[in-house]
Amino acid sequence: MNKVIEVKARTEATAAPDAESAGTPAVVRKKRHVRRRIGPLDIALGALIPVVGIAIWQFYSGSGRVDSFFLPSPLLIASTVADLGATGELFTHTGISLQRVLLGFLLGGGLGLIAGLLVGFSKRGEELFDPMLQLLRMTPNLAVAPLFILWFGFGELSKVVIIANGAFFPMYVNAVLGIRSVDNRLYEVSKVLAYSRFDTIRRLILPSSVPQLLLGVRLSLAVSWLSVVVAELINSTSGIGYLIYYGQYNSRTELIFVGILIFAVAGKGIDSLVRLLERRLLGWRDTYKG
Template identity: 70%
Template sequence: MLYETGRLDANFFSSPTDIASAIGELARSGELFRDIGISLWRVVCGFAIGGTLGLIFGLLSGFSRRTEMMIDPLFQLLRMTPSLAIAPLFILWFGFGETSKVLIIAVGAYFPIYVNTVLGIRNVDNKLVEVSQVLAYSRFSQIAKLIVPSSVPSILLGVRLSLAVAWLSVVVAEMINSKSGIGYLIYFGQYNSRIDYIFVGIILFATAGKLVDSFVRYLERRLLGWRDNFKG
């Protein structure tokens, strides 16, 4: 209504009708589904690499103070480095192909899982560990039956945050050096003054992020249904 009455400048905003028309235009040309598929594939690849490494190093740091002292300071320095700062370096190293894009996403996806895995292990109640020692649990049994299950809530939180950062990182990767994907759609809209394309890209990113987050929350409910938590 604000758009139709002229209260919103058409140079800065797009009407719902224009956005719907742009979605239809992109869908008919096949670009919409192509860009969604490409961005999703990049996020999946980047998350698979970054998430797996984050879990591995998180477990190593969580179980070993010595390992944490060796690798954590470097990781914390890298964690504070914005994706925009490392993107040019990856482009120089790996070129403008898929490798640099996926690695930018992987770096972003790595740290939330790493940090939350370490915290999950370190927050296990030490009294439970002492009880397991009294019951003569082996070290493997302690890890498999006590520490890892107790860490799952924190790890799943890391997965949620990691996926969110992965979607943010794909925007950076695709707007800098790409000719496809939702990020490129936003860049194309900016370069060609297509406000409707920009809003389409924003809506797609928001929708995809929400769907992925809802899926992880569903997994949380399925895997952690045994917990008697405060419901609010």
């Protein structure tokens, strides 16, 4: 008898949390997603492949098995970076390129956002403007760069316009996709709730479009950073692209590698900032994290 009572008590104790959770709202029962922190082991694993690659690179280049004209050693590149930093040239060229990228992105990305909103909200606007814009989107930036130089001269304006031309289309396409990807059933609900046109845009369409708009910002910045190479390689006396051109003209391969390294590091830094903004604004999304 005592054993029966003991088993019954255990069963009730085990079932109690289930009964309690059954009456708990689903929102409360939902597990909170805990963001996994990046530890030293994660950093070490992420740096493993680059470190091994640089070590192999240094071994072959430093031992003379590979001509430094074709592939300078990492130590020579690091020494060149240190020399440019000591003279201030490194920071001057990098700052000028960043300024051009920012101005081009603000101009091209801003116009792309406006055009995307106009086309996304209007079927007639899509019929009128989208075919022409898609035709221009397929034109390589390098092909139209000489035309911009002829139109706007060899100064800063032509470089900013070249960058803006590259930044325009990623922002435009993603703005249109963001608006058109809003669930039509939600739009019907907004009609039932008697939302005005302004309230529908402010409360429904724009918040739903934020993920796609942020993707547009990320891609637009990336293309802006790539376009500054085109702008500075064609005709410039400053900037990282000019540094690469100077290295090519004077057969200094290490300068070319320095320019490539700066582009890679600065581009990754800009992309990481946008991704951080994306995580903060879109932390509410419950998506697969792998």
